[in-house]
Amino acid sequence: MTTVSAPVVEPMGLHSLKVVSNASESPDTSTIVLDSPGITFHAGQFMMLYAFGVGEAPISVSGNPHSPGTLVHTIRRVGPVTDALCGLRPGDSLGVRGPYGDSWPAGEQGDDLLIVAGGLGMAPLRPAVFEAMANRSRYRNVSLIYGARTPADLLFKDDLVGWMSTSSIDVAVTVDRATSDWWGHVGLVTNEFSRVDFRPESTTALVCGPEVMMRVVARSLRDLGVPASSTWLSLERNMKCAIGFCGHCQFGSDFLCKDGPVLSYDRLAWRLGVDEL
Amino acid sequence: MSFSELRNQSAVLAALEDEHLEFLSSIVEEVEIAQDSVVFDEDDSAEAFYIIASGRVGLEVPVPTGTPMLLETLGNGDLVGLSWASEPYRWKWRAKALSPTRVYRFDAEKVRARCAADTSLGAQLYLSIAKAAMMRLQTARVRLLDLYPGAPG
Numbered sequence: 086m087t088t089v090s091a092p093v094v095e096p097m098g099l100h101s102l103k104v105v106s107n108a109s110e111s112p113d114t115s116t117i118v119l120d121s122p123g124i125t126f127h128a129g130q131f132m133m134l135y136a137f138g139v140g141e142a143p144i145s146v147s148g149n150p151h152s153p154g155t156l157v158h159t160i161r162r163v164g165p166v167t168d169a170l171c172g173l174r175p176g177d178s179l180g181v182r183g184p185y186g187d188s189w190p191a192g193e194q195g196d197d198l199l200i201v202a203g204g205l206g207m208a209p210l211r212p213a214v215f216e217a218m219a220n221r222s223r224y225r226n227v228s229l230i231y232g233a234r235t236p237a238d239l240l241f242k243d244d245l246v247g248w249m250s251t252s253s254i255d256v257a258v259t260v261d262r263a264t265s266d267w268w269g270h271v272g273l274v275t276n277e278f279s280r281v282d283f284r285p286e287s288t289t290a291l292v293c294g295p296e297v298m299m300r301v302v303a304r305s306l307r308d309l310g311v312p313a314s315s316t317w318l319s320l321e322r323n324m325k326c327a328i329g330f331c332g333h334c335q336f337g338s339d340f341l342c343k344d345g346p347v348l349s350y351d352r353l354a355w356r357l358g359v360d361e362l
Numbered sequence: 363m364s365f366s367e368l369r370n371q372s373a374v375l376a377a378l379e380d381e382h383l384e385f386l387s388s389i390v391e392e393v394e395i396a397q398d399s400v401v402f403d404e405d406d407s408a409e410a411f412y413i414i415a416s417g418r419v420g421l422e423v424p425v426p427t428g429t430p431m432l433l434e435t436l437g438n439g440d441l442v443g444l445s446w447a448s449e450p451y452r453w454k455w456r457a458k459a460l461s462p463t464r465v466y467r468f469d470a471e472k473v474r475a476r477c478a479a480d481t482s483l484g485a486q487l488y489l490s491i492a493k494a495a496m497m498r499l500q501t502a503r504v505r506l507l508d509l510y511p512g513a514p515g
Contacts, residue, residue, distance in 0.1 A: 204510035236512040264429040271420065271432045273501035277371075278435055295509040300473050 087340045099135065100124070104173045105155065110240045114205065115171040116147065116160045117246045119181065121127040127188030129319060129347045130213035133327050135159060135180030136169035143324040143342070144170070145209035146184065147241075149217050159208035159240060165261045185327040190317055197226045199283045199311075201274055203301050204296025207231055207240045209319050209346075210293050214248065215227040221253050228281035232274035232294070234263050238355045243315030245260070255281045274298070275305045293319040300357045303350040315353035318344050320353070326327030337362060363415045363438075365390055366464060371439030372413050376461065377490040381501035382483045385476060387410055391467045395419075400464070401442060401457040407445035408453050410467050417463025421455045434498070441494050 088173040102313050105323075126146050130182055148157025172333040173179060180310075189210075192198055198217050202210045210229075211336045217227045230249065231237045239258065249256045257277040259270035270277065288311050292299050299318045306316050322334035322341050329343030339345060369375045375383065377438050392415070395401060401419060403414065412419075421440050433455060437443055442465065444482040445453050451470070477484035 089477060232510070234508070238510065259435075261508070261510070263432045266429070267432060270418075270435040270437070272434045274502055276434075279439065297504070297507060299507045301504055 097125060097182065097326075099182055100158070101178050104175050104179050106175055106215070107171075109171055110159060111238050112296075114159060114240065116157060117170065117173055118148070119156040119158070119179070120154070121181070122154055123302075124156060125153060126150060126184040126212075128216045129189035129209055129329075130155065130184040131184050131209070131324075131346065132181050132183035132185070132332060133171055133324070134160075135145045135182070136166055136173070137178070137180060139169040140164040140166040141180070141182075141325075143168065143185075143321070145319075145346075146210045146333065147208040148172070149214060149215040150158060159211075161205050176223070182327060185228050185342055186345060187322075187342070189216070189291050189319075189347055190289060191216070192218070192315075193264065193287075194223055195225055195287070196223075197283040197288045198224045198228070198308075199247070199281070199288050199290045199306075200227075200229045201290065201292045202231045203274060203298040203302075204233055204238065205240070206294030206319070207233075211241060211244065211293060213291050214244075214254070214313065218248075218253060225284075225287075226255065226282045228257070229254065230257045230259070230274050231279040231283060232259045232277075233297070234287075235260055235345045236267050236269070239286040253347050257281055272360075273301070277303060278305065279310065286312070288315060290316040293315060296320070296357060303354070303357075305348070313354060317347050318353060320348065360362070363464075365392075366418075368413060368415055368439065368466060372441070372492045373439070374413065374441045374494060378483075380484055382480075382486060385480075385483065386468060386473075389469055389471075389472050393465050393467045395459040395463045396467060397462050398461055399459050401459060402453045403456045403504055404453055406453050408443060408451045408470060410470050411441065411443040411446045411473075412457075412465040412467050413467060414440050414442060415464040417465075418460040418467075419463060420458050420460045422458060424456060430456070430458075435505075441491070444491065444498075446474075446487065447491050 102108040102119040107117045131143050131145045134144050142160045147159040162171050248254050257280050263271050292302050303316050324342045325331045325333040327342045334341040419436045421433045424430050
């Protein structure tokens with residue numbers, strides 16, 4: 086099983102794109118839609134977004150790979166660049182490079198597809214859900230497990246409601262903190278493994294979230310019998326050039342911008358336990 | 363879901379041998395619990411344990427100044443109640459049905475007595491309970507890390 090990369094015609098080429106809309110997802114997270122004629126991407130890839138005069142940040146594409154003409158990015162405010170990006174208004178311009186990196190693998194025909202997202206990790210996995218729904222006959226069963234801190238922190242609530250209303254995908258949503266009016270589950274995402282249908286030996290698992298959470302999820306899946314080579318994680322480091330030259334995103338023997346960000350757990354397992362790597 | 367079908371859904375029951383299940387099936391009681399009904403309350407005597415056949419149960423902490431905090435939710439096949447298994451046999455949390463729920467209820471005193479008399483059942487059942495408790499401890503520890511604000515994007 087392999088990942089694929091969409092070719093970047095001009096690796097350092099900067100497009101100036103206009104913001105179509107900016108909507109708040111949660112108290113600290115916004116989704117911006119960009120008018121991007123001619124730019125295509127695969128689920129799991131990222132772009133370098135440049136807030137003019139402030140700086141550049143790597144941001145995963147969170148939109149539908151089958152909706153050409155727009156790029157969607159979901160951004161959490163963590164510093165000056167993401168503050169500036171979240172503050173963009175319709176009609177404003179920003180610079181965009183990419184797409185970069187590998188995509189989520191499709192998995193084998195007839196496999197079960199298990200998507201496990203934690204927090205903002207739902208953003209790079211949302212395109213994978215769209216991709217799976219567009220190719221639903223490829224899989225026996227498709228499941229999404231999504232964990233967040235509180236119900237207010239859940240992203241893409243309209244999508245979740247829509248996916249829950251179809252029989253094409255099993256959706257389990259869980260949070261860490263809630264009151265008894267919360268309709269979903271409370272607990273760690275691994276608690277939800279028993280509530281969705283997948284055959285461990287024939288499952289492709291796509292996982293994105295905080296690294297400690299991904300490690301716990303990957304180990305739990307391994308213990309259930311999912312091969313480490315079939316569990317895929319999306320990692321992020323301090324990406325600068327995005328084309329494997331500068332070395333800022335080096336993670337052991339990989340440059341995550343070029344060799345990742347999506348890598349299989351069998352390649353990553355030992356490195357995820359190394360302090361300060 | 364019948365009691366025999368529940369065996370496939372419940373990790374606790376799946377670990378037991380047929381003769382032990384036979385004993386449990388001889389004392390089991392099927393109970394319907396209305397939504398928002400309390401299954402057991404904190405500090406009450408732990409007189410039974412439950413396995414969920416359908417529905418959802420929340421473990422919660424009452425908050426005098428506001429709405430109760432949900433610690434964890436449990437669903438189909440999950441074991442509800444651990445405190446019946448060790449002294450002082452008192453519940454530490456409140457369990458409440460979050461939806462119309464059907465459970466299988468097992469009398470704790472009868473199970474404890476049988477486990478004392480039949481060490482094979484005792485070992486299997488307590489190992490199974492320990493596994494469930496260990497998983498809950500591990501996930502509780504991970505949740506203590508409060509991971510999600512640091513998620514990548």
